[in-house]
Amino acid sequence: MRTPGKTVKSRQVTLEDIARELGISAMTVSRAINDRPNVDKKTKERILQVAREHGYIRNEIARSLMLKKSQTIGVVVPEITHSFFPEVIRGIEEVTYSSGYHLILAHSAENGDRERSAIRTLVAKRVDGLLISTAQAPETKSAYLQATRMGTPIVFFDRIVDNIGASCVSIDDEECTAKITQHLIDHGYKRIAHLSGPANVSIGRARMKGFKKALRRNSIEFRRQLVVESGFHEDGGYKAMKKLLQLPANQRPDAVVSVNDPAAFGAMAAINEDHLKIPDDIAIVGMSNDIRSTLVSPPLTTINQSPFMIGKIAAEILISEIEGRSMPGRAVIVQAELVIRSSCGCK
Amino acid sequence: MRTPGKTVKSRQVTLEDIARELGISAMTVSRAINDRPNVDKKTKERILQVAREHGYIRNEIARSLMLKKSQTIGVVVPEITHSFFPEVIRGIEEVTYSSGYHLILAHSAENGDRERSAIRTLVAKRVDGLLISTAQAPETKSAYLQATRMGTPIVFFDRIVDNIGASCVSIDDEECTAKITQHLIDHGYKRIAHLSGPANVSIGRARMKGFKKALRRNSIEFRRQLVVESGFHEDGGYKAMKKLLQLPANQRPDAVVSVNDPAAFGAMAAINEDHLKIPDDIAIVGMSNDIRSTLVSPPLTTINQSPFMIGKIAAEILISEIEGRSMPGRAVIVQAELVIRSSCGCK
DNA sequence: TTGTACGCGTTATCAA
DNA sequence: TTGATAACGCGTACAA
Numbered sequence: 001m002r003t004p005g006k007t008v009k010s011r012q013v014t015l016e017d018i019a020r021e022l023g024i025s026a027m028t029v030s031r032a033i034n035d036r037p038n039v040d041k042k043t044k045e046r047i048l049q050v051a052r053e054h055g056y057i058r059n060e061i062a063r064s065l066m067l068k069k070s071q072t073i074g075v076v077v078p079e080i081t082h083s084f085f086p087e088v089i090r091g092i093e094e095v096t097y098s099s100g101y102h103l104i105l106a107h108s109a110e111n112g113d114r115e116r117s118a119i120r121t122l123v124a125k126r127v128d129g130l131l132i133s134t135a136q137a138p139e140t141k142s143a144y145l146q147a148t149r150m151g152t153p154i155v156f157f158d159r160i161v162d163n164i165g166a167s168c169v170s171i172d173d174e175e176c177t178a179k180i181t182q183h184l185i186d187h188g189y190k191r192i193a194h195l196s197g198p199a200n201v202s203i204g205r206a207r208m209k210g211f212k213k214a215l216r217r218n219s220i221e222f223r224r225q226l227v228v229e230s231g232f233h234e235d236g237g238y239k240a241m242k243k244l245l246q247l248p249a250n251q252r253p254d255a256v257v258s259v260n261d262p263a264a265f266g267a268m269a270a271i272n273e274d275h276l277k278i279p280d281d282i283a284i285v286g287m288s289n290d291i292r293s294t295l296v297s298p299p300l301t302t303i304n305q306s307p308f309m310i311g312k313i314a315a316e317i318l319i320s321e322i323e324g325r326s327m328p329g330r331a332v333i334v335q336a337e338l339v340i341r342s343s344c345g346c347k
Numbered sequence: 348m349r350t351p352g353k354t355v356k357s358r359q360v361t362l363e364d365i366a367r368e369l370g371i372s373a374m375t376v377s378r379a380i381n382d383r384p385n386v387d388k389k390t391k392e393r394i395l396q397v398a399r400e401h402g403y404i405r406n407e408i409a410r411s412l413m414l415k416k417s418q419t420i421g422v423v424v425p426e427i428t429h430s431f432f433p434e435v436i437r438g439i440e441e442v443t444y445s446s447g448y449h450l451i452l453a454h455s456a457e458n459g460d461r462e463r464s465a466i467r468t469l470v471a472k473r474v475d476g477l478l479i480s481t482a483q484a485p486e487t488k489s490a491y492l493q494a495t496r497m498g499t500p501i502v503f504f505d506r507i508v509d510n511i512g513a514s515c516v517s518i519d520d521e522e523c524t525a526k527i528t529q530h531l532i533d534h535g536y537k538r539i540a541h542l543s544g545p546a547n548v549s550i551g552r553a554r555m556k557g558f559k560k561a562l563r564r565n566s567i568e569f570r571r572q573l574v575v576e577s578g579f580h581e582d583g584g585y586k587a588m589k590k591l592l593q594l595p596a597n598q599r600p601d602a603v604v605s606v607n608d609p610a611a612f613g614a615m616a617a618i619n620e621d622h623l624k625i626p627d628d629i630a631i632v633g634m635s636n637d638i639r640s641t642l643v644s645p646p647l648t649t650i651n652q653s654p655f656m657i658g659k660i661a662a663e664i665l666i667s668e669i670e671g672r673s674m675p676g677r678a679v680i681v682q683a684e685l686v687i688r689s690s691c692g693c694k
Numbered sequence: 695t696t697g698t699a700c701g702c703g704t705t706a707t708c709a710a
Numbered sequence: 711t712t713g714a715t716a717a718c719g720c721g722t723a724c725a726a
Binding site: 024026027031039040064066067068 | 711712713717718719720
Binding site for chain 2: 012055057058059060061062064065070072080081083085086087089090093097102103104105106107114120121122123124125126146149150151291292295296297
C-alpha cells in the first residue's frame with residue numbers, strides 16, 4: 001500500500017527536454033510551439049509531434065516572469081453569495097475568457113483588512129489589473145494607491161472609489177434612488193423612510209443623497225428619525241424596520257426606500273410580523289432586482305442594475321487599460337431601469 | 348494631455364535594488380524579508396525600513412517558478428449564477444484563504460470544450476490542484492488524466508467523475524433521491540414522474556437510479572413515459588412538465604420528482620398555467636434547496652445539500668493532497684437532509 | 695552572519 | 711532557419 005507523502009510530480013516536460021530529444025536548441029522548440037514564422041516546416045512538425053507525445057504543456061509561470069505579464073486579473077468582492085455579485089462575475093468571466101485572461105477571485109467578506117491583504121497578495125502575484133468592489137469598512141486608500149503606483153490598473157465597480165484617478169463602473173446610484181423615491185411620491189406617499197447602507201461605501205452615501213434629493217425636489221421635509229441604517233442584508237433590514245415600526249403610529253412611515261433588495265426582504269418580514277399590509281399600510285421598494293424580488297409577496301418594485309453588464313464593462317475597461325488602449329479615470333454609468341411591481345401600490 | 352499607450356510600469360522594486368542601495372547582497376535582503384533567523388538584527392531593520400520606503404512587494408511569480416509551487420488552485424464550475432455554486436465557492440474560499448492559497452475561477456458554461464481548455468490552461472499556469480464540477484457534456488477523461496499525470500491532483504465535487512482515481516465530494520445523490528421519492532410514496536402518490544438531468548453528468552444518472560430504486564422498493568411499476576429529461580434550469584423544467592401534462596388525464600402523474608430546484612420552479616409554472624393546483628392535483632419536490640424554494644407558492648419540499656460544506660470539504664481534501672497529507676481516491680459523502688415544506692402535500 | 699553561484703523555464707536579442 | 715547567451719526575480723546550497 002502506498003503511504004501519504006509529498007506528491008511526486010513526475011518532472012514536467014520542458015522545452016529543453018524536447019530539444020535534447022531532437023538534438024536541436026530549446027529556442028527552436030519554443031518558436032515552433034509558439035507558431036512563429038521562422039522555423040522550418042519539417043522540423044516544426046517533428047517538434048510538435050514530440051511535444052504532443054510527451055504531453056508538453058507550456059509553463060506559464062516562467063513565461064509570465066519573462067514577459068512581465070501574467071494574463072491574469074484579480075477580482076475582489078465583498079460577498080459572493082447573493083445574486084448580484086455572481087452575475088457581475090459572470091459578466092467579467094465572459095470578457096476575460098474571450099480575451100485570454102484568467103481571473104483570480106478574492107473575497108473580502110466585508111472586512112477591510114482582508115481586502116487590503118487580498119490586494120497586496122494579488123499585486124504580489126503580479127496580476128495585470130484589479131477589479132474591486134469595496135468592503136463595508138473604513139476607507140483606506142493606501143492599498144489601492146500602492147497597486148496603481150506599481151503600475152497595476154484598478155477598475156472599481158458598484159461600490160466605487162471615485163477620487164483616486166481609477167476608472168469606475170456603476171449605475172447612477174443617486175439618480176436611481178431619487179427616481180424610485182419620486183415614484184413613491186407620485187403615488188401620494190408622504191412619510192417616506194429610508195433604510196440606508198453604511199456611509200463608508202459609495203452606494204450607501206449616493207443612495208442616501210438621492211433619497212434626500214427627491215424629497216427636496218418635492219419640498220418634503222427630511223426627517224432624521226425616518227432614516228435607519230440597515231446594511232445590505234436581510235437581518236439588518238429586519239432590525240431597521242423593527243425600529244421604524246416602534247415609532248408612534250402617526251409618525252410611522254407610509255413608504256420605505258430600501259438601500260437594496262435583501263434589506264427590503266428583511267423589512268417585509270418585520271412588517272408582516274406586525275400584521276401590517278404591504279403596500280396598503282406601508283409600501284416598500286428595493287434597489288437591486290434580486291432573483292427573489294418577483295417571488296416575495298407582494299412582488300417588489302425595484303431597480304434593475306444589469307449586474308452582468310456592469311461586470312462586462314468593468315472588465316472591458318480594465319483590459320483596455322492593461323493593454324494601453326485607454327487611460328484610467330473613466331467614469332462609466334450603466335443604465336438602470338425602474339421595475340414596477342406591486343409592493344409600491346401599483347398594479 | 349496624455350495619450351493612450353503601453354502602460355508604463357514604474358519598474359518594480361526587486362531584492363537586488365534594495366541590496367544595491369544598502370551595499371549588501373540580495374540574499375541577505377531575501378533572508379530579512381522572509382524573516383529567517385540568520386540575519387543581523389540591525390541590518391534586518393535597515394533592510395525592512397528601505398523595503399517599506401520603496402513599497403517592495405515580493406514577486407510571487409519568480410518565487411513560484413523557483414519553488415515549483417504556485418499556492419493557487421483552479422476551480423472549474425459549469426455555471427456561477429444560481430445559488431448552489433456561489434455557496435460552494437464561498438466554502439472553497441474560506442478554506443483557501445485560511446491556508447494561504449489563491450483561487451483561479453474558470454467557468455465552463457456547460458461546454459465540454461471550454462472545460463477542457465480551462466483545465467489545460469490552469470495546468471499551464473501550474474496550479475497546485477484542481478477542483479472540478481463537470482460540464483453537461485460528453486465525458487472526456489483525457490483532460491483530467493493529463494492533469495493528474497502532471498502531478499496536479501483533482502478533487503471533483505457535486506458533478507463527479509468517480510472512476511479515474513481522483514477524490515470526490517458529493518451528497519449521496521442516489522439515496523437522497525430515493526428518500527424524497529419514498530416520501531411521496533409514503534403520502535400515497537401512485538403515479539410519480541421524474542424530471543431528469545442529462546445522463547452525461549453523475550448527478551443526472553445517480554438521481555435517476557435513486558428514483559427507480561424507490562419505485563422498485565415499493566413494487567411500483569416504472570413507466571418510461573413518466574420520465575422526461577429537463578436539464579438543470581427553469582426553462583427545461585417548464586418544457587418537460589408541459590410534455591407530462593399532455594398525457595391523457597388518467598396517465599398524468601400525481602407527483603413529480605425534479606432533478607433540482609430550478610427545474611422544479613419551471614415545472615411549477617407549467618402546472619400553474621394549466622390551472623392545476625399544487626399539491627392537490629400534482630405534488631412536486633426538488634433537490635437543491637435553492638434560495639427561492641421557501642418563496643415559491645407553495646414552498647418547495649426539497650433536499651438541503653449544504654453547498655458551503657461541500658466546497659469546504661472539497662478544498663480541504665485537495666489541499667491535504669497537495670501537501671502530501673492524504674492520498675487521492677477518497678469518496679466523501681456530505682450529509683444532506685430532507686426539507687419538508689408544502690409542495691409535497693405535507694403541512 | 696553574509697555572500698556567491700546556480701537553477702527554475704521561458705523568451706528577446708543578436709550572431710551564425 | 712537556427713543557435714548561444716542573457717535575462718526575468720527569487721531561493722537553495724554551499725562557501726567564506
